Amino acid sequence: MQVKLLLLCLALPWAAGAQEPAAKGESAYTDRGADTCIKCHDEDSKFPVLSIFKTKHAQPADPRTPFAKLQCESCHGPGARHAEEVPEGQKQAPIMAFGPKSWVPIEKQNQVCLGCHEDQARIAWKSSPHGGNDVACVSCHQIHATHDAVRTATEQPDVCFNCHQRQRAEFDQPSVHPVRFGQLACSSCHQVHGTVAAKLLLKPTLNELCYTCHAEKRGPFLWEHAPVPEDCSNCHTPHGSIHAPLLTKLPPLLCQQCHSQLGHPSIAGTAGGLPGGAPSAFVLSGACLNCHSQVHGSNSPSGVKLMR
Numbered sequence: 080m081q082v083k084l085l086l087l088c089l090a091l092p093w094a095a096g097a098q099e100p101a102a103k104g105e106s107a108y109t110d111r112g113a114d115t116c117i118k119c120h121d122e123d124s125k126f127p128v129l130s131i132f133k134t135k136h137a138q139p140a141d142p143r144t145p146f147a148k149l150q151c152e153s154c155h156g157p158g159a160r161h162a163e164e165v166p167e168g169q170k171q172a173p174i175m176a177f178g179p180k181s182w183v184p185i186e187k188q189n190q191v192c193l194g195c196h197e198d199q200a201r202i203a204w205k206s207s208p209h210g211g212n213d214v215a216c217v218s219c220h221q222i223h224a225t226h227d228a229v230r231t232a233t234e235q236p237d238v239c240f241n242c243h244q245r246q247r248a249e250f251d252q253p254s255v256h257p258v259r260f261g262q263l264a265c266s267s268c269h270q271v272h273g274t275v276a277a278k279l280l281l282k283p284t285l286n287e288l289c290y291t292c293h294a295e296k297r298g299p300f301l302w303e304h305a306p307v308p309e310d311c312s313n314c315h316t317p318h319g320s321i322h323a324p325l326l327t328k329l330p331p332l333l334c335q336q337c338h339s340q341l342g343h344p345s346i347a348g349t350a351g352g353l354p355g356g357a358p359s360a361f362v363l364s365g366a367c368l369n370c371h372s373q374v375h376g377s378n379s380p381s382g383v384k385l386m387r
């Protein structure tokens with residue numbers, strides 16, 4: 080019985096967690112840290128291991144960084160057994176590895192990062208759509224790289240589009256928020272590490288988000304247009320649309336989702352919405368905005384019908 084239990088422990092060496100002190104039969108930390116590792120993982124290796132030395136993680140003078148602690152093993156866990164020379168044709172003992180293809184469960188990988196980074200920005204990570212759906216920190220971040228694409232506005236969208244295909248198509252529409260050109264990033268509107276707001280928005284409500292950049296739409300207006308303070312997405316889509324500017328539909332259809340044709344027709348040859356009537360003075364090809372130009376609200380004393 081005791082023997083059986085012992086074998087189980089040996090078969091699951093990672094079950095104890097890479098960051099915890101090495102248990103019996105598991106690997107221990109190396110004596111010389113990075114120096115041991117880079118004997119084999121040197122400039123000749125296919126994977127660019129050494130570029131980490133040019134990143135913020137490799138600042139031994141900063142006591143919070145991995146290189147002020149156990150160096151490579153702060154992230155990769157105890158590696159003494161892995162670092163042992165093995166006879167030709169044999170494999171190195173396993174070591175903590177990262178990424179979606181790693182043998183280590185993603186939750187365990189993320190725990191290593193969160194060990195140092197579970198601060199204000201990632202306080203809601205575990206309950207977020209990313210944290211809750213087993214997305215790895217390193218599905219977005221590159222650690223052994225001098226340049227982390229996801230934190231560069233022009234390159235960030237492509238990282239996201241790897242998983243969010245539909246949004247790729249949305250940002251290819253004729254009318255878009257200028258994310259393609261790096262003027263905005265996805266992270267200008269989304270807090271990808273988790274928030275209390277729906278859809279990972281940076282602000283508690285959609286309108287609060289829009290007002291951060293389009294402050295003039297907040298008003299206050301003498302004459303409000305009710306659907307505007309209610310929700311900008313009554314008329315706009317946030318990413319992209321075939322109808323400029325970012326409209327869900329074009330007028331008159333846009334407007335007539337809420338406003339009846341009756342009494343204010345927009346189809347020629349109708350009156351009160353009925354066929355055969357006299358032409359209406361208000362038709363004008365359904366261009367509601369030609370007259371009601373202040374669709375977001377008006378501050379003119381005579382702007383009650385949003386015309387000025």
Ligand code: HEC
Binds near residue numbers: 113115151159170174
């Ligand atoms: C004696 C040479 C040697 C030393 C020393 C060494 N490694 Fe390795 N390491 C290898 C080889 C060879 C591989 C390729 C994969 C294999 O055969 O297991 C590898 C693979 C890895 C991997 C990928 C594992 C995977 O499952 O994909 C990581 C991570 C790694 N090493 C980190 C380290 C760290 C950290 C150290 C220092 C503690 C270290 N290595 C020391 C030879 C070495």
Ligand code: HEC
Binds near residue numbers: 128146222
């Ligand atoms: C801050 C955490 C961190 C530190 C410190 C770190 N690594 Fe890594 N390492 C990673 C992550 C994450 C990956 C997965 C690839 C990526 O995102 O860049 C990785 C990948 C690797 C790989 C390639 C594994 C594969 O799947 O092929 C090797 C080898 C490796 N690291 C060795 C080292 C060595 C040697 C050091 C010390 C000089 C080191 N690492 C320091 C986090 C770290």
Ligand code: HEC
Binds near residue numbers: 192196220222227
């Ligand atoms: C031992 C602690 C430690 C571990 C483990 C760790 N980090 Fe860090 N990380 C730091 C520190 C310290 C900084 C520098 C913060 C600063 O300068 O404000 C940093 C910076 C970063 C940055 C910003 C880099 C920059 O250039 O501004 C990213 C992204 C990051 N870490 C991601 C990760 C990920 C992903 C992992 C897991 C694979 C990880 N870290 C593991 C301590 C750690």
Ligand code: HEC
Binds near residue numbers: 196215216270
């Ligand atoms: C969906 C992609 C994505 C995932 C997954 C992700 N990040 Fe980030 N991360 C970003 C983006 C984008 C930024 C830059 C924008 C910002 O600061 O919010 C960033 C910035 C950072 C920074 C530097 C700025 C700061 O907030 O301190 C750190 C550190 C970091 N991430 C750590 C992590 C850790 C740890 C994980 C896993 C628990 C993780 N990230 C998962 C996309 C991601």
Ligand code: HEC
Binds near residue numbers: 208212218219235269
């Ligand atoms: C490795 C795959 C992956 C990457 C890369 C990724 N995501 Fe996600 N994302 C997911 C998964 C899985 C979910 C949760 C399921 C869903 O809603 O599709 C999600 C959810 C979201 C949501 C919330 C959706 C909702 O309905 O609540 C937003 C917003 C989001 N991601 C934005 C981003 C942004 C911005 C980036 C790039 C910085 C990014 N994602 C990168 C996989 C990814």
Ligand code: HEC
Binds near residue numbers: 250258265269280317
């Ligand atoms: C101008 C702000 C803004 C930008 C920039 C932005 N988003 Fe969004 N995104 C939103 C809003 C607002 C919603 C919520 C829509 C809703 O609730 O109807 C949203 C929703 C989402 C969703 C959830 C699914 C959906 O369509 O409702 C995903 C995934 C997403 N965004 C990914 C991205 C990615 C990836 C990028 C960058 C390529 C990005 N977003 C850029 C504002 C933005």
Ligand code: HEC
Binds near residue numbers: 257262263316324325
């Ligand atoms: C981080 C800043 C930012 C946020 C947040 C933001 N926008 Fe924008 N918006 C922009 C920029 C930049 C442009 C492009 C302006 C230009 O081209 O002159 C733009 C353009 C627009 C346009 C005009 C598009 C066109 O084709 O001319 C509309 C409509 C719009 N935004 C609506 C919204 C709505 C609705 C929200 C909230 C969901 C929102 N914006 C949130 C920055 C932002």
Ligand code: HEC
Binds near residue numbers: 296297308311372375
């Ligand atoms: C009732 C429908 C409707 C609602 C609700 C609405 N908009 Fe608009 N918006 C429009 C129409 C129609 C246009 C085009 C105006 C034009 O062509 O003169 C427009 C144009 C815009 C533009 C680009 C031109 C400009 O005026 O700067 C921005 C930015 C914008 N809206 C932001 C917002 C924001 C932010 C909200 C929420 C606070 C919002 N809109 C709510 C219908 C609406």
Ligand code: HEC
Binds near residue numbers: 338384
């Ligand atoms: C999501 C529903 C909705 C959409 C879409 C919408 N409206 Fe409105 N609109 C309202 C509501 C609600 C009121 C307030 C009605 C009231 O006070 O009786 C209003 C008021 C108005 C008024 C002032 C009416 C009055 O009696 O003072 C005008 C003019 C108007 N809308 C024009 C438009 C135009 C033009 C469009 C298209 C660009 C449009 N609306 C799109 C819901 C909408």
Ligand code: HEC
Binds near residue numbers: 330331362367
């Ligand atoms: C030729 C200018 C013109 C056009 C085009 C026009 N309107 Fe009007 N609209 C008016 C005038 C003038 C009034 C005020 C009528 C009154 O006070 O009796 C009005 C009133 C309204 C009202 C207030 C309710 C009512 O019937 O009095 C709504 C809602 C409205 N219009 C919506 C629309 C919509 C939706 C469209 C596009 C299909 C549109 N308008 C096109 C001039 C126009």
